[in-house]
Amino acid sequence: SEQLEEDARNFLHELDVKGSEECTVATMTSWNYASDITEKHKKEKAAAELKYAEWEKEAWERVRKWNGKWETLSDPYLKRQFKFMSILGTAALPKHDLEKYNNLVTEMSTVYSTAKICDYKNPRSCKLELEPDLTKILRTSRDYDELEHVWKMWRYNTGRRIRDHYKLFVRLANKAAKLNGFDNMGDMWLYPYESDTFRDDLAELWQQLNPLYQQLHAYVRRKLRQKYGEHYVTRRGPIPAHLLGNMWAQNWGHIYDLAIPFPHKASLDVTPQMVSKGYTPRRMFELSEEFFVSLNLTRMPPEFWQHSIIEKPQGRDLVCHASAWDFCNAKDFRIKQCTDVTMNDLITVHHEMGHIEYYLQYKHLPGVFRNGANPGFHEAVGDVLALSVSTPKHLLKIGLLNEVQDDPEADINFLLSMALSKITFLPFGYLIDLWRWDVFSGKTLENDWNCAWWDLRYKLQGIKPPVQRSEYDFDPGAKYHIPGNTPYIRYFVSFVVQFQFHKALCIKAGEYDPLDPSKPLHKCDIDHSTEAGNALGDMLQLGSSKEWPEALEILTGTRKMDASVIREYFKPLELWLAKDNERHGEFIGWETDEILCTSEV
Ligand SMILES: O=C(CCC(O)(O)[C@H](Cc1ccccc1)NC(=O)c1ccccc1)N[C@@H](Cc1ccccc1)C(=O)O
Numbered sequence: 286s287e288q289l290e291e292d293a294r295n296f297l298h299e300l301d302v303k304g305s306e307e308c309t310v311a312t313m314t315s316w317n318y319a320s321d322i323t324e325k326h327k328k329e330k331a332a333a334e335l336k337y338a339e340w341e342k343e344a345w346e347r348v349r350k351w352n353g354k355w356e357t358l359s360d361p362y363l364k365r366q367f368k369f370m371s372i373l374g375t376a377a378l379p380k381h382d383l384e385k386y387n388n389l390v391t392e393m394s395t396v397y398s399t400a401k402i403c404d405y406k407n408p409r410s411c412k413l414e415l416e417p418d419l420t421k422i423l424r425t426s427r428d429y430d431e432l433e434h435v436w437k438m439w440r441y442n443t444g445r446r447i448r449d450h451y452k453l454f455v456r457l458a459n460k461a462a463k464l465n466g467f468d469n470m471g472d473m474w475l476y477p478y479e480s481d482t483f484r485d486d487l488a489e490l491w492q493q494l495n496p497l498y499q500q501l502h503a504y505v506r507r508k509l510r511q512k513y514g515e516h517y518v519t520r521r522g523p524i525p526a527h528l529l530g531n532m533w534a535q536n537w538g539h540i541y542d543l544a545i546p547f548p549h550k551a552s553l554d555v556t557p558q559m560v561s562k563g564y565t566p567r568r569m570f571e572l573s574e575e576f577f578v579s580l581n582l583t584r585m586p587p588e589f590w591q592h593s594i595i596e597k598p599q600g601r602d603l604v605c606h607a608s609a610w611d612f613c614n615a616k617d618f619r620i621k622q623c624t625d626v627t628m629n630d631l632i633t634v635h636h637e638m639g640h641i642e643y644y645l646q647y648k649h650l651p652g653v654f655r656n657g658a659n660p661g662f663h664e665a666v667g668d669v670l671a672l673s674v675s676t677p678k679h680l681l682k683i684g685l686l687n688e689v690q691d692d693p694e695a696d697i698n699f700l701l702s703m704a705l706s707k708i709t710f711l712p713f714g715y716l717i718d719l720w721r722w723d724v725f726s727g728k729t730l731e732n733d734w735n736c737a738w739w740d741l742r743y744k745l746q747g748i749k750p751p752v753q754r755s756e757y758d759f760d761p762g763a764k765y766h767i768p769g770n771t772p773y774i775r776y777f778v779s780f781v782v783q784f785q786f787h788k789a790l791c792i793k794a795g796e797y798d799p800l801d802p803s804k805p806l807h808k809c810d811i812d813h814s815t816e817a818g819n820a821l822g823d824m825l826q827l828g829s830s831k832e833w834p835e836a837l838e839i840l841t842g843t844r845k846m847d848a849s850v851i852r853e854y855f856k857p858l859e860l861w862l863a864k865d866n867e868r869h870g871e872f873i874g875w876e877t878d879e880i881l882c883t884s885e886v
């Protein structure tokens with residue numbers, strides 16, 4: 286009835302106003318803790334989390350009174366709000382359980398964010414941190430033993446120290462999931478994807494992408510064998526995980542110098558140019574903002590520049606892992622990032638700024654719709670712009686490259702550098718939650734956790750630990766998102782859909798034409814295209830008010846995740862790799878009879 290609709294609108298609006306106020310208070314204490322880890326901030330955050338949970342529970346009780354009525358409403362916009370507000374979340378836990386749950390997550394995150402290790406070359410100095418110290422060593426060192434030391438000690442001081450916290454955490458997480466009507470927390474994490482074929486769809490995407498990954502893996506293994514020798518990098522075995530330029534082997538971009546196909550061509554890593562031109566983190570953020578503005582998207586508000594933390598503050602502990610924050614008041618938005626002046630961090634700056642742009646585009650919506658169409662969309666926004674920024678054509682435009690060689694060999698060099706971050710990430714982006722879903726569902730038992738992790742790391746990534754692992758280790762705990770309790774499948778989704786977004790925007794920008802060989806997808810740069818920017822904005826403004834297939838269709842014309850676009854982008858490289866591996870008689874894939882992990886039972 287008209288009256289019912291009117292009452293529903295007023296009810297939801299009142300909850301939304303109060304909810305946003307409560308959200309602002311809770312987010313501020315969370316920010317204070319993440320920016321400055323002290324006992325005081327920890328207590329304030331814990332108290333605010335409990336208070337916010339009280340509000341969520343009160344709101345949920347009041348929404349429940351509408352059960353049987355809201356389903357009869359005709360306005361889908363209202364019904365969708367009620368649907369989302371019907372899931373309470375971890376606030377459904379009894380107070381003492383919730384307090385324990387929150388403290389476990391905060392404790393695990395603190396261990397991770399404050400971990401330090403001793404210097405391989407100077408064992409008495411023990412204050413090396415992940416950012417920037419260990420990241421730099423993994424990026425630049427080519428000393429097998431030094432890399433092994435850093436890889437091992439990082440895991441000793443993070444994963445090992447939170448293994449028992451994680452056991453308790455999983456039990457409480459599943460208790461909360463069941464109180465919300467889910468079988469386990471893994472199922473509750475998939476709720477925002479609103480699809481009962483989601484897991485199968487992901488498996489299908491991986492099947493389509495695995496062949497390309499295997500070709501790249503074989504090629505890189507040969508290059509690493511040339512560098513480190515056959516004893517360490519065998520012809521047919523998995524690659525030792527600590528040689529890939531990254532603490533988790535999730536991005537191999539930093540060993541590009543070992544893998545470059547045509548070395549006599551100009552290097553595409555513009556880090557040296559950024560340093561020599563005196564780039565600062567501030568300049569990197571302004572460069573990114575200029576790109577969004579050139580697309581007719583929204584500039585950062587003054588509060589952003591006032592309150593963001595874009596350089597690592599000295600003399601205090603903080604969570605350095607990058608993040609973008611929405612303070613639920615349509616005006617305070619911040620990034621916290623310990624930015625290094627490197628090309629990799631310029632990409633991360635765009636990633637984080639993409640989150641803020643999404644926030645700005647949907648800030649007018651009710652709170653329950655102030656999310657990505659699905660979590661993968663939120664992760665994709667900034668990366669889409671970074672696909673344009675990474676092109677030699679764009680780097681020339683902004684003065685970070687002083688020449689662009691437009692020939693097939695330079696093309697292969699460029700595509701390989703992109704594949705070393707985009708294709709190598711895919712199995713990693715998939716396996717993190719493959720592992721966590723099995724842990725939450727109980728398919729992987731506690732005394733199998735670490736060896737199940739290495740089964741997946743071997744099977745999907747074709748890597749092995751430099752030293753044998755056991756169940757005394759907890760290697761998943763050495764990656765931010767596990768102690769940080771952040772789902773990860775969103776990044777796998779993002780790495781697929783960002784190429785679908787890129788293709789749609791490139792067509793709108795007139796930068797891509799399937800029939801014009803001079804306009805391939807990997808050469809497209811959408812900057813200054815208001816047609817592309819408006820199309821992207823139209824999708825971002827929806828937030829999560831429409832189901833994600835509909836949001837995807839508005840931008841790309843299709844309703845499904847489609848791996849053929851990323852394969853089209855890398856097609857020239859895929860053909861080249863197959864030929865090169867063939868020519869060198871490379872074994873595609875990996876095998877081993879080594880015991881990578883012993884389950885001490
Ligand atoms: O973790 C990140 C970037 C941090 C973030 O922007 O995704 C951040 C993670 C986070 C931090 C604190 C609480 C929750 C999540 N996510 C956000 O800031 C965020 C998340 C959802 C909505 C809006 C912002 N990237 C992933 C994967 C990745 C993505 C892109 C390129 C390379 C690698 C990683 O580094 O492994």
Ligand SMILES: [Zn+2]
Nearest residue numbers: 636640663664
């Ligand atoms: Zn992100």
